[in-house]
Amino acid sequence: MGKRDNRVAYLNPIAAARARGPAPSSGPSIQDYLSRPRPTWEEVKQQLEKKKKGSRALAEFEEKMNEKWKKELEKNREKLLGGGDSKKEKEKEKEKKEKKRKDKKKSSRHSSSSSSSSSSDSSSSSSESDDEDEKKSVKKKRKRKRSSARKASDDSLSESESDGEESSKKKKKKLREDVEKEKEEKGSRKRKKAERAHKGSSSESSGDTEPDEDMESKKKKRSSEEKEKITDKSKKKRKKKHKKHGRKKKKASGSGSELE
Numbered sequence: 268m269g270k271r272d273n274r275v276a277y278l279n280p281i282a283a284a285r286a287r288g289p290a291p292s293s294g295p296s297i298q299d300y301l302s303r304p305r306p307t308w309e310e311v312k313q314q315l316e317k318k319k320k321g322s323r324a325l326a327e328f329e330e331k332m333n334e335k336w337k338k339e340l341e342k343n344r345e346k347l348l349g350g351g352d353s354k355k356e357k358e359k360e361k362e363k364k365e366k367k368r369k370d371k372k373k374s375s376r377h378s379s380s381s382s383s384s385s386s387s388d389s390s391s392s393s394s395e396s397d398d399e400d401e402k403k404s405v406k407k408k409r410k411r412k413r414s415s416a417r418k419a420s421d422d423s424l425s426e427s428e429s430d431g432e433e434s435s436k437k438k439k440k441k442l443r444e445d446v447e448k449e450k451e452e453k454g455s456r457k458r459k460k461a462e463r464a465h466k467g468s469s470s471e472s473s474g475d476t477e478p479d480e481d482m483e484s485k486k487k488k489r490s491s492e493e494k495e496k497i498t499d500k501s502k503k504k505r506k507k508k509h510k511k512h513g514r515k516k517k518k519a520s521g522s523g524s525e526l527e
Contacts, residue, residue: 358409369398 306314
């Protein structure tokens with residue numbers, strides 16, 4: 268049995284690529300990118316100017332919107348801050364509307380009563396005077412109501428302020444009294460503690476002094492007893508000496524009498 272032939276034909280890859288030729292391009296090459304059509308400097312300037320114009324229009328629009336918003340905000344602030352002013356404005360508007368209505372009525376009356384001018388003039392003058400009187404009376408009533416409401420509000424505010432001040436004063440007084448009471452309690456406690464400590468120390472000192480006094484009294488007694496003993500001994504010695512001297516004198520006297 269002979270060996271099997273496992274040899275494979277070897278091909279140089281570089282030679283094979285050269286034999287195949289140039290590969291087909293799958294897209295734009297670098298050369299195509301470099302040789303692309305480019306805009307001139309004038310075209311670039313035109314584009315930039317167009318962009319700036321668009322931004323200017325936007326800025327103008329934003330400024331207009333901001334102005335509108337500012338006006339609305341100012342109106343709302345005036346309404347919120349000046350509640351009384353808003354009421355006055357409403358009343359003025361109502362009065363203007365009423366005047367317009369009355370003027371319309373007067374014009375209609377004048378047009379209808381063009382034939383009877385004298386009678387219409389007298390009636391219009393009387394109606395005008397009546398309207399003016401009504402307006403004055405209405406204004407007076409409104410003023411009275413406002414003044415009464417303001418007085419009531421001022422009175423209520425003053426009462427609430429006085430009540431608040433009184434309550435604050437009472438609270439302050441209570442706090443001061445509580446603080447003073449606490450201080451007094453603390454001081455009394457400290458005094459009691461000091462008195463107790465003083466009593467304990469005095470009792471201890473008295474207890475210490477009592478045995479000292481006993482010792483001193485005992486020492487004094489002992490010293491007095493020792494002194495008495497010493498005095499007794501000295502007295503005894505003196506008596507003995509006196510006795511000896513007396514005996515000697517007697518002997519001497521007896522011997523002298525015998526010699527004679």
